[in-house]
Amino acid sequence: MKVSMFPPPTVTSVRLLVLAVQLVLLVCGSQASDDTKRCKLFSESPAERKVLSLLEPLTNKTFSEVKTSGKDSYTYQFQVCGDAGKTVGAGLVQIEHNEEKSETVLGLYTATRAIGGSDWVMLIYSNGTKYDTHCSKEMRKAIVMISCNRGVEMGKLEVVLEERERETDCFYLFELDSSAVCPALPSQLSAGSIILIIGFVLLSVYLICGFLYQRLIVGAKGLQQFPNYVFWTQVGNLAADGCNFVCRTQGPEEEPPTYRGVSTEPEEQPEERDDHLLPM
Known part of the structure; x- marks a missing residue:
């Protein structure tokens, strides 16, 4: 019984399945929004834009931290390229715990800088609310240090310090752990x-x-x-x-012709008989 080879329709169906998967991935990719594009860089740079794209998993989420200093208590709220408080464009705000719930903008994501390393990203928001008496009444600035931690997808915001005991270039410093900025692990397979x-x-x-x-x-x-x-x-x-x-390039081996041996002594000629010539 002769059995046919692997049928062409099966190969065609596999190709159609691969094409369908590619189309689905293409559609999903086109629908995916890049929320980090809402951040406006001081100077548009492909390198800084690439660093910002690493923070895409952290967008649309508000990170909060409560800090108490003496009798004063504040809540700090932070968003990656999003409104953290009531002020439009404010990426990091300080909310005072009083009756008015007054809000101070520490930095705008419309004035952003992004600096990246091997396993960290430094996000800088500038053009916040001006100081009343400190730092030559310049605008506030917030620095968020996002460090690699493979065990934490979205860590907790921590207030490190507020540097305002200088004439200029004062800032707020925050820390945040996330696996989003971790480098890709090298493949273990050869x-x-x-x-x-x-x-x-x-x-x-x-x-x-x-x-x-x-x-x-x-x-x-x-x-x-x-x-x-x-x-x-x-x-x-x-x-x-x-x-x-491939290996046997020559034709079939022919047998060498056989030769009669040459004798050194003359061979005896057979004696001629002439009896048939005699008359009867």
Whole structure:
């Protein structure tokens, strides 16, 4: 019984499935919003924009921290490229715990700088509310140090210090841990291992799909259920023929002609008989 080769419709269906997956990924990618683009950089730079893109998982989330200093108590709220308080454009605010719940803008995400390292990102918001008496009445500035921590997706905001005992360039410093800024882990598999895994997966798909096709569609039984059974039974002979063709380049060896040995002594000539010439 001759069994057909692996059917072309199966290959076509696999290609259509791959194409469908690619289209789904393309549609999902086009619908994904880049919220970090709401941050306006002081000077537009591809390098800083790339650093900001690392913080995409942290967008649309408000980080809060309560800080008490003597009789004063404040709540600090922070968002990545989003409104942290009531003020539009305020990325980090300080809310005083009083009756008015007065809000002080520490920095605007419309005046942003982003500096990145191997496992950290420094996000700087400027153009906040002006100081009343400190720091030459300049605008407030907030610095958020986001450090790599693979065990924390979105950590807790921590207030480190407020530096206002100088004439200029005062700032608020905050810390935040997140796995979003962690570098990608190098692959533990070698190129050879990856090739072997891919080969094993393809072989498994070939055997399973071929077996199901032969059994359910063709109706084969026994060893005939093995995909391309006739071809694989001839692989050994084909390999031997190929090896014979490649390795044995000369034709069949001919037997050397045989020669009669040459004797040093003259051979005796047979005695001629002339009896038939005598008259009867």
